[in-house]
Amino acid sequence: MAMSNFLSPTTSLRLSHHPTLHSSPFPLPHHSLLSLSHPIKPRRLLLTPHSKGGDDSVDAPDRLIAAVCYFYPFFDGIQYGKYVITQFTAIQALINPLVPAIRVFKSFPFNGFLVFLTLYFGVVRNQNFSRYVRFNTMQVIVLDVLLIFPDLLERSFNPRDGVGLDLLMSLDSTVFLFLLVSLVYGSASCLLERKAPSARDVASIPVAASPPRLLPWPPTASSYHTLPP
Numbered sequence: 001m002a003m004s005n006f007l008s009p010t011t012s013l014r015l016s017h018h019p020t021l022h023s024s025p026f027p028l029p030h031h032s033l034l035s036l037s038h039p040i041k042p043r044r045l046l047l048t049p050h051s052k053g054g055d056d057s058v059d060a061p062d063r064l065i066a067a068v069c070y071f072y073p074f075f076d077g078i079q080y081g082k083y084v085i086t087q088f089t090a091i092q093a094l095i096n097p098l099v100p101a102i103r104v105f106k107s108f109p110f111n112g113f114l115v116f117l118t119l120y121f122g123v124v125r126n127q128n129f130s131r132y133v134r135f136n137t138m139q140v141i142v143l144d145v146l147l148i149f150p151d152l153l154e155r156s157f158n159p160r161d162g163v164g165l166d167l168l169m170s171l172d173s174t175v176f177l178f179l180l181v182s183l184v185y186g187s188a189s190c191l192l193e194r195k196a197p198s199a200r201d202v203a204s205i206p207v208a209a210s211p212p213r214l215l216p217w218p219p220t221a222s223s224y225h226t227l228p229p
Contacts, residue, residue: 069136072115072119143179
């Protein structure tokens with residue numbers, strides 16, 4: 001009789017999709033057993049703006065502007081070449097065409113600082129210029145800022161003769177040759193290259209069009225679908 005009642009079609013079986021849990025005075029939220037043993041730890045997502053377009057070609061005016069900017073640190077540190085220029089006639093012949101521009105740059109004591117402000121606020125922070133121009137201009141500014149260190153060494157350590165003078169001459173000559181190589185290599189790269197710097201290079205320089213955006217914290221239920229698997 002009991003077996004016939006069990007096989008009878010009138011017997012209703014109640015199926016539940018939820019696992020049967022022991023009764024507890026504290027109700028549990030709607031989670032699976034897996035989520036109870038391994039709770040989900042939501043993470044913040046850093047969303048960076050994507051560049052528009054996939055073409056990395058650079059126009060000729062942008063490459064020309066970027067190449068001209070590399071003259072700024074060279075003009076600002078031309079005084080470090082006083083020993084090298086007098087010894088090598090080839091470098092004298094290379095510098096002679098730039099003498100009028102160097103005299104104009106050095107005619108006013110605050111010209112270097114004014115050019116620094118113009119390049120940073122007028123080019124680097126100006127969204128009207130391309131990413132390529134702003135990237136190279138920021139590199140130029142970094143090169144000029146590095147000139148503070150040899151200037152401090154020369155002011156604090158200024159020998160008149162002996163080994164100290166030889167070390168000072170070596171330091172000044174090294175700084176000048178570094179600026180000269182940076183001018184030639186940087187300008188030539190800007191004039192000959194046709195590719196913009198990669199996104200990873202630009203990420204370390206404050207020339208982005210907009211700052212990164214963080215998801216709200218704590219995240220809502222609608223933001224879980226954006227989390228990586």
